[in-house]
Amino acid sequence: MLQLFFAVAFSAVPLTLYVPPIRSLNLFVETVEDLFRQTAVYTLRAYPRIRLAFSRIYNSILRLNR
Template sequence: MLQLFLAAAFAAVPLTLYLPPVRNLSSFMEVAELLVQEAAGFSLQWYLAFRRGVRRIVALVAFALRFVSD
């Protein structure tokens, strides 16, 4: 059990290099919040476009199946 704990601890140590210092945390969080807000708009547009595309494909397949069955 100790070996597993030490392996997880030493594997997580390099991740601490990616965290900003505490004095820069507020500016880091501000930038992260802006990125999330911008990404939300893009993801909504992407979702609507993807949904429209899937709807068109389903309609085309339904039309083709109706044409084949007649």
């Protein structure tokens, strides 16, 4: 059982090199949240226009098939 524990422990050690420390992730998460906050206004304003454009395209495709 001890051999299995050491095998698992030493095989997981290289994986810790690929995971950044939490203090580095905080800046990244903060930047992403700020980006979402800034783009939310534009997304909510553009959503009805995009929906209208897709409905017009969809309706024109259906009319061509009739």
